[in-house]
Amino acid sequence: MKNVIIAGSGNAALCAGIAALENGAKVLMLEKADQDMSGGNTKYTAGAMRFAYENGSSLLPLLQNPDDPRIATTDFGSYPREKFASDLLGFNGGRPLSVEQETLVSESYDAMAWLSSHDVKFDPIYARQSFKKDGRDVFWGGLTLASANEGVGLFDQELDAFTRMGGEIRYNCAVTELVTDGDAVTGVKTSTRETLMADSVILACGGFEANADLRKTHIGDDWDKAKVRGTPHNTGDGLVMAQKLGAQTYGFFGGCHATPMDLHMVDYGNLDIPAGERKNYRKICYFLGVMLNAKGDRFVDEGINFRNYTYAQFGAAIMEQPEHFAWQIFDAKVADLLYAEYNFHDAHYVEAESLDELITKLDGVDQAGATATLSAYNDAVNDDVAFDPTVLDGKSTTGLALAKSNWAQKIDQGPFRAYPVTGGITFTYGGLKVNGQGCILHENGAPISGLYACGEMVGGVFFEGYPGGSGLTSGVVFGRRAGKGAAGS
Template identity: 45%
Template sequence: MANQRSYNLVVVGAGNAALCAAISAREEGAEVLVLEKGPKHKRGGNSFFTDGAIRVAYHNLDDIRKVVTDLSDEEAEVIVMPDYNEDDYYQDIMRVTKGESQPDLAKQLVDRSFETLVWMKGHGVKFELNYDNQSYEKDGKRQFWGGLPVKTENKGIGLMKQLFSRAEELGIDIWYETAAVELLKKGEKISGVVVQQGENRMTVESTGVVLACGSFEGNKKLRSEYIGKEWEAAIVRGTEYNTGDGISMAMAAGAEKFGEYSGCHSIGTDYHAPKVGDFNKPGDIFKKHSYPLSIMLNNEGKRFVDEGADFRNYTYAKYGREILKQPGHVAYQIYDSQVRPLLRKEYDLEEATYYKGETLDELVNQLSVNKQQFLQTIEDYNAAVQDGDYNPTEKDGKKTVGLTPEKTNWALKIEEGPFYAFPVTCGITFSFGGLRVNSSGEVLNKDDKPLSGLFAAGEMVGGIFYHNYPGGSGLMSGAVYGKLAGSTAARYAMSNKQDSKIIH
């Protein structure tokens, strides 16, 4: 590493949002340095662990084919692709966040989503149809549902591989095992960062800084402080390096924290999943997302949510919290042989933990639960199931009557053996608390004025997600606000150039 280098812009973090920011800034002509706290073999942040589903507004299959370009005419002929336009996307965000999402931030995310996907494709990111998780075959057609038909090729692994490759092609410097620890200011302007490399601390001067190093979900102490004591027990599904450093640095420099600090994206994940993301087993393989077709019971043998309240895209990010509230932080997803063939692929992986019994008695005897209540709950559920057509491709209204809570869709009796129980616990993906950021990616101070030279993207943008989120929106938000923050920061840096150097 040279003793002196000049950078217009420093990007803190190296996930999807950070690299989109770096690439976007490089397009504007900025000299860019990316700082990654972890070692090279653990690079990519939470984005490395994603399943790759990315929510985008589109108007028809022709739009989708602009980003999924290897789809043949023959394949397209048998696809039923419902439109999912900007208003649909915006209304979904507002519905699941109970109207608390900041309208300007949500609208920017929605309106820029398609053009950002096209931009990513232009930089080599490959997209494919989300056949496995968002479609069913019906009447010889492949029916898509849930507004989430696109995913990145080879999940988050493929996404990050291509973004790193493109960053390197563009001459963007990346320093690994380098933690940003403090933001520098000259007067009221950000002027660089202090970084720690092993025992060595140095100052990197730059005209602008983009913070894209995640929220605080990897920090047990902050989870306990902001979200609740029980969250110390949550599994961290992604990188262990998202510990809130960017938020604390920004606040020390005058930024305002913002968003739902008591909220987070959390899911039901395999009870025996690793305690932090395992870079040797990426790809979101431990989640268990076919629960709308199940009933979920805690170890007291009681149901605790309406499993069929909505498609999993709109409930999975909040049901992890409900599982964490249960005794022992555990629940069991119960399926019979009618439903077992419909489950998502993660249920068939060798990493999946499950119990199987030819009868319900045989199944329950393998579980550490209140056996009598467990069997009684299933008996009561079966008796409450109403007649009707069962259709997993739509909210079919096939429900129960007389239960608390009811199951309002996809209620099918559990009656055909063998029977299966998949134990799940809570895995936290990211925290909703971040910084106050405007729709151009500028970080704001307590007077709602831009903090000159400081920008943010990804999880660090507070105010978009509250309570819940529509599946695939986090990855899209990272890309949209990464691209925006990068271009805004580059234009700022290029018009406010200073002599930038590294001082050892």
């Protein structure tokens, strides 16, 4: 029986642990945080999983409640591998699909079925990924399922599976150093001053998003000011430890998963509220309105695509604006379409009965610029096309230097609301190079014996953007691979 140590306890770590256990290993998981803060970034997510599927019937084995009566009147559509690959390719900045991306696409459904076989189940995302149309729930954007209770629920289900299979987890126990014998990794040293020996070590301890100095070094000067949406514990420790052994860095270090966040959110999503509510600081309904920067200008095409494909890029775009903030502007026509986080008890916004009055309440914004921008936008909206949030409806503006390509409605019905946002960082893209078994490669191309990686530690999965839900699926795919590899199967 192989002894496997895993650093970290998030989605990827737990999937690695489950895979190692089912392949006959004894697994000890070491978590830097206390029990309440365990789980890495997983608890901060919406628990949504993007994967290729053929039709609604192929989703039924994955569901917590396949007998839900709503399913009979639901159109899930399909999300073929070719579409998943195309969506990833659209964020690659001209790069071809990487080996890691091809693996993510080809193994995504099997990974979900594998999780389901361990009683990790999912629910359709009716509240966020579907709209009512002709009496049916119509899903859009290829993202259909999430864990009940979102990221917290996913963590709980995976942890239950891990411990049920005999896995052990220790909290307040960070891996601080890798123990080696020659060129092979043979164990770890911990913050509790222990040396623990193992046949294999899996680094699943996240990227460097909670390290302001590393963000500034790798992503850019503005990024030391980004709000950290997730755990404070992902400070790049695994990357640093592996690099000391000559591990090959890989992927796009200048990119990260970002998202528009409440400007007044404290770092780490306000640790004083329950983990499941921290996601409510996201503000991703910009496609129903417009965003203005400090000059009063629009700076992105808010309707260029479904928000699943734009929020990571737009979160980064906000960080590039003067003073790193923007305002999201909505009118009463879309009030009932805004997601729950816009009515979250801690959401910050201003409200007014007229658009002119609203503009006076936009702190830090050039009011003349905002007035001109909103007036020009309203004049440019094409009223001849019907608004339909279930599709790329082509309801656009005409004649503007920066168009709104879909879902462009005039902002003309009070009351009006505006929400201040900034860029929130969730995870970083640059990581390490691994082989087909999840083993980390040395700079010379050879595997580092006994050392594996998964989750945010794996580079080459994402580059200049991110289709929503892919990150958790990547954790499952590469976590499963690393666990199996570390167990020697």
